[in-house]
Amino acid sequence: xxxxxxxxxxxxxxxxxxxxxxxxxxxxxxxxxxxxxxxxxxxxxxxxxxxxxxxxxxxxxxxxxxxxxxxxxxxxxxxxxxxxxxxxxxxxxxxxxxxxxxxxxxxxxxxxxx
Amino acid sequence: xxxxxxxxxxxxxxxxxxxxxxxxxxxxxxxxxxxxxxxxxxxxxxxxxxxxxxxxxxxxxxxxxxxxxxxxxxxxxxxxxxxxxxxxxxxxxxxxxxxxxxxxxxxxxxx
Numbered sequence: 001x002x003x004x005x006x007x008x009x010x011x012x013x014x015x016x017x018x019x020x021x022x023x024x025x026x027x028x029x030x031x032x033x034x035x036x037x038x039x040x041x042x043x044x045x046x047x048x049x050x051x052x053x054x055x056x057x058x059x060x061x062x063x064x065x066x067x068x069x070x071x072x073x074x075x076x077x078x079x080x081x082x083x084x085x086x087x088x089x090x091x092x093x094x095x096x097x098x099x100x101x102x103x104x105x106x107x108x109x110x111x112x113x114x
Numbered sequence: 115x116x117x118x119x120x121x122x123x124x125x126x127x128x129x130x131x132x133x134x135x136x137x138x139x140x141x142x143x144x145x146x147x148x149x150x151x152x153x154x155x156x157x158x159x160x161x162x163x164x165x166x167x168x169x170x171x172x173x174x175x176x177x178x179x180x181x182x183x184x185x186x187x188x189x190x191x192x193x194x195x196x197x198x199x200x201x202x203x204x205x206x207x208x209x210x211x212x213x214x215x216x217x218x219x220x221x222x223x224x225x
Contacts, residue, residue: 031211043157043202043215056211091156098210103147105157 002026004106006092012112013082021077021109023092031055032075033093033103034067043091049075050098082113116141118205120216128224130192135219137186137203145206146186147213148177150199157202160188193223 005024013019025032034046048055049067066078075094079086089110095103117140127133137146145164149157161170163179163186170177174197176189186203200220204213 033213035213042217043204043213045212045214048211050211056207056209058212102159102162103213104159105149107156 002104004092004094004104006090006106006109008109009107010110010112012114015084015113016081019079019082019111021079021090021092021111023075023077023106024073025075025092025094026104027073029094029096029104031095031098032067032069033095034077035091035093035105036060036088037091037108038088046077046090079111082111084113087111087113116143116205116207116214118203118214118216120201120203120219122219123217124220124222126222126224127190127193129194132192133190135188135190135201135203135221137188137205137216139184139186139205139214142181142184143205143208144179144181145210146179147204147206148186148188149202149204151202151218152199160201190221193221195223195225197221198223 007022032049035043037043045058047057047061064080068076089108091108092106093103119138121136147162148160150160151157161177166181168179174191179186200218202215202218204215
């Protein structure tokens with residue numbers, strides 16, 4: 001079964017450093033998403049991306065965050081100057097269309113900011 | 115702002131018993147998702163419900179959607195230990211480009 005893959009699986013970074021989380025969505029999917037889950041809490045939407053532009057973003061997704069699809073396969077989330085409260089599991093997801101079918105999630109990238 | 119509430123937040127049940135998890139949401143939507151999450155793992159898609167009255171079943175799990183009541187249920191029949199996990203419902207916005215998740219129901223099935 002096709003899957004969304006994410007790297008790294010775990011990253012520890014110093015506060016103030018920049019982090020890039022990488023995702024390879026399922027190949028024929030057109031919609032891409034980032035969500036995050038702080039330990040023990042619910043999953044929160046960050047951003048959705050379609051046709052090389054942001055489709056929707058949440059209040060969490062401020063100027064500190066950016067997304068990019070640098071080539072035909074990768075989808076990245078950049079956090080410019082990490083804060084302690086950015087420590088969370090970050091999930092990439094993709095879907096063929098807009099919420100009419102399954103949205104597939106990757107295994108996640110654990111980010112620990114120290 | 116769309117709000118999604120699940121209850122109960124924690125459920126401990128014996129094997130063989132039946133139970134229902136409820137998911138209420140605050141604004142109109144006809145697209146609702148159920149996911150399973152094992153500790154430290156990703157979100158596994160269980161059901162996608164796309165219309166009022168939709169009912170889907172897979173094994174011991176059955177999900178339904180009532181868009182008029184803004185309510186979805188996940189019914190567990192004759193629970194087994196392997197069903198122990200956290201279950202999330204998630205509701206799509208009208209544009210279909212964002213999911214709002216409920217707080218999750220942590221299910222523990224005891225042998």
